[in-house]
Amino acid sequence: MERLPTFSKGGVHPDDKKALSNNQAIQRLPVPSELVLPLSQHLGAPASPLKQKGDMVVAGEKIGKASSFISADVHCPVNGTITDLRKVVLANSVVTDAFVITPDASNPLGEWPEQPYDALSPEELLAIVKDMGVVGTGGATFPTHVKLSVPKGRTVDALVVNGVECEPYLTADHRLMLEETERVLRGIMIVAKITGPKRIIIGVENNKKDAIAMLRQEIARLGFPITVMALRVKYPQGDEKQLLKATIKREIPSGKLPLDVGAVVLNVGTSFAIYEAVAMRKPLIDRVVTISGEAMKEKKNLRVLLGSKVADLIAFAGGLDHEPDKFISGGPMMGFAFHDDQIPVIKGTSGILALDKEPSAKAPTTPCISCGRCVAACPMGLQPTKLYRLIEHRDYERAMAMNLMDCKECGCCSYSCPAHLPLVHGMKLGKRLGRK
Ligand code: SF4
Ligand code: SF4
Known part of the structure; x- marks a missing residue:
C-alpha cells in the first residue's frame, strides 16, 4: 500500500x-435579532471604530479601520442600526470593544x-x-x-x-x-x-x-x-x-x-x-x-x-x-x-x-514517570517534561534558553502524558510570564 x-x-x-x-x-444560520461585532477579530492591533451608537449601517460597510500594519478592517454584516459600542470578552479571553448591531428586520x-x-x-x-x-x-x-x-x-x-x-x-x-x-x-x-x-x-x-x-x-x-x-x-x-x-x-x-x-x-x-x-x-x-x-x-x-x-x-x-x-x-x-x-x-x-x-480526564494527576512520551510527541523537538519543571520552578530564563517560545501550544505533550500533567497549560503560562 x-x-x-x-x-x-x-x-x-x-x-x-x-x-x-x-x-x-x-x-x-438565519439572521439573528442582534449581532455583537468585535473590533479585534484578528492578530495584531484592534481596528479603530468608524461609527458610533445610533448610526445607521449597511451590509458590507467598513465600520472599523485597521489601526496599524498588522491589523485588519472590520465590516458590517447586515443593514441595520448600531445600538451600542461596548466591551466584550472573547473566547480567547481578549477584551475588546464591539459594536452591538440590530439588523433591519425587513431587509x-x-x-x-x-x-x-x-x-x-x-x-x-x-x-x-x-x-x-x-x-x-x-x-x-x-x-x-x-x-x-x-x-x-x-x-x-x-x-x-x-x-x-x-x-x-x-x-x-x-x-x-x-x-x-x-x-x-x-x-x-x-x-x-x-x-x-x-x-x-x-x-x-x-x-x-x-x-x-x-x-x-x-x-x-x-x-x-x-x-x-x-x-x-x-x-x-x-x-x-x-x-x-x-x-x-x-x-x-x-x-x-x-x-x-x-x-x-x-x-x-x-x-x-x-x-x-x-x-x-x-x-x-x-x-x-x-x-x-x-x-x-x-x-x-x-x-x-x-x-x-x-x-x-x-x-x-x-x-x-x-x-x-x-x-x-x-x-x-x-x-x-x-x-x-x-x-x-x-x-x-x-x-x-x-x-x-474524556475518560482520561477523570484520572488524577500523578508525578512524572520520565517515560519520554511527551518528548516523542512534540512536533517542535522540545523537551516538554524539562520545560514544565523549569516553569513550575519559575525559571523562565532557562526555559527560554530551551526554546520555550518555539512551542506551538499544540497539546501533543499533554495528550500523550500518562501522568495527566497539564503540560500545555504550563507552556502557555511559561511563554506569557517568560516574555515579560
Ligand atoms: S504544546 Fe508545545 S511543548 Fe507540547 S508538544 Fe506542542 S509544541 Fe511541544
Ligand atoms: S509524558 Fe508525562 S510522565 Fe512521561 S516524561 Fe513527559 S511529563 Fe513525564
Missing part, C-alpha cells in the same frame, strides 16, 4: 470525531453579484484583499494582505494550501472543499497571481477522500496548475511548519516564517474568502462554523454572520442533548474553553463544541 507523506517529528493520533458532522451540508442582507476580475493587476488584487478585511480563517487570524505581500527581491517557490483540518470534530473546511470547490480553487489562483509561485499544492489529510477526489476533478475541468497531495492523518499537520515539512519537505528554522523558505501557506477557508472578496467585492462578514460535540443535539456546519452569538448557533442546532463537560471555541486540541454563550462568532471561529468529559 502507498505510504502517504506526513511530517517526521512527533505528532499524535487523536480520535478525529469527524463522522459526527462531515456529512452535514452547509446551512445558513437585513446585502447583495454581492459576481464581477470580472481577470484584468486586475497583482497589486490591485492585493489591495482588494486588504480592503475587504480578509484574515486567516483557520484560527490564527493573521491579516492576509500582510501574508501575501512578498518583499521585493524574494521569490515564492511554493504556494501551499492547507486543507488538512487536523483538529478533531472540525469539518467546516471539509464541507467548503466539497461544496464550494470551484470558488476555493479560484481563490487559490487569485493568490497565485498575487504571489507568483512556481508550484501550487493543496495538502489534504486522507480522511477526506471525497474532498480530494472533488478537488482533483474540478482542477482537471478548470485546467488549473494545482496538485492535490493526500497526506497521512496526523495531528498537528495543519500547522504551517508541519504542513511544509509534509508537502515540500522544507523545515522552517526557529523564529523564521514560511517566506524564509520560499513558501506561502494559506487555508482553504481563507482562499474561499479571497474569492468572495475579489470576485464579489464581499468583505469577510460571514464564515462556516462546525457545531459538534457529544452534548450537542444536532451536529451542523453553519454559514454564520460574524457577530452572531454562540447561543443562536446552539439554538439552531436544536439545543443541547445534555449538560456538556465544557464548551470549546475552535478544536479540542488548540481551541479555547468558554462559559458564556453570549460570546460572538468572529473571523477565526472554526467550531463551537459541546464536549463530554
Whole structure:
C-alpha cells in the first residue's frame, strides 16, 4: 500500500470525531435579532471604530479601520442600526470593544453579484484583499494582505494550501472543499497571481477522500496548475511548519516564517474568502462554523454572520442533548474553553463544541514517570517534561534558553502524558510570564 507523506517529528493520533458532522451540508444560520461585532477579530492591533451608537449601517460597510500594519478592517454584516459600542470578552479571553448591531428586520442582507476580475493587476488584487478585511480563517487570524505581500527581491517557490483540518470534530473546511470547490480553487489562483509561485499544492489529510477526489476533478475541468497531495492523518499537520515539512519537505528554522523558505501557506477557508472578496467585492462578514460535540443535539456546519452569538448557533442546532463537560471555541486540541454563550462568532471561529468529559480526564494527576512520551510527541523537538519543571520552578530564563517560545501550544505533550500533567497549560503560562 502507498505510504502517504506526513511530517517526521512527533505528532499524535487523536480520535478525529469527524463522522459526527462531515456529512452535514452547509446551512445558513438565519439572521439573528442582534449581532455583537468585535473590533479585534484578528492578530495584531484592534481596528479603530468608524461609527458610533445610533448610526445607521449597511451590509458590507467598513465600520472599523485597521489601526496599524498588522491589523485588519472590520465590516458590517447586515443593514441595520448600531445600538451600542461596548466591551466584550472573547473566547480567547481578549477584551475588546464591539459594536452591538440590530439588523433591519425587513431587509437585513446585502447583495454581492459576481464581477470580472481577470484584468486586475497583482497589486490591485492585493489591495482588494486588504480592503475587504480578509484574515486567516483557520484560527490564527493573521491579516492576509500582510501574508501575501512578498518583499521585493524574494521569490515564492511554493504556494501551499492547507486543507488538512487536523483538529478533531472540525469539518467546516471539509464541507467548503466539497461544496464550494470551484470558488476555493479560484481563490487559490487569485493568490497565485498575487504571489507568483512556481508550484501550487493543496495538502489534504486522507480522511477526506471525497474532498480530494472533488478537488482533483474540478482542477482537471478548470485546467488549473494545482496538485492535490493526500497526506497521512496526523495531528498537528495543519500547522504551517508541519504542513511544509509534509508537502515540500522544507523545515522552517526557529523564529523564521514560511517566506524564509520560499513558501506561502494559506487555508482553504481563507482562499474561499479571497474569492468572495475579489470576485464579489464581499468583505469577510460571514464564515462556516462546525457545531459538534457529544452534548450537542444536532451536529451542523453553519454559514454564520460574524457577530452572531454562540447561543443562536446552539439554538439552531436544536439545543443541547445534555449538560456538556465544557464548551470549546475552535478544536479540542488548540481551541479555547468558554462559559458564556453570549460570546460572538468572529473571523477565526472554526467550531463551537459541546464536549463530554474524556475518560482520561477523570484520572488524577500523578508525578512524572520520565517515560519520554511527551518528548516523542512534540512536533517542535522540545523537551516538554524539562520545560514544565523549569516553569513550575519559575525559571523562565532557562526555559527560554530551551526554546520555550518555539512551542506551538499544540497539546501533543499533554495528550500523550500518562501522568495527566497539564503540560500545555504550563507552556502557555511559561511563554506569557517568560516574555515579560
Ligand atoms: S504544546 Fe508545545 S511543548 Fe507540547 S508538544 Fe506542542 S509544541 Fe511541544
Ligand atoms: S509524558 Fe508525562 S510522565 Fe512521561 S516524561 Fe513527559 S511529563 Fe513525564
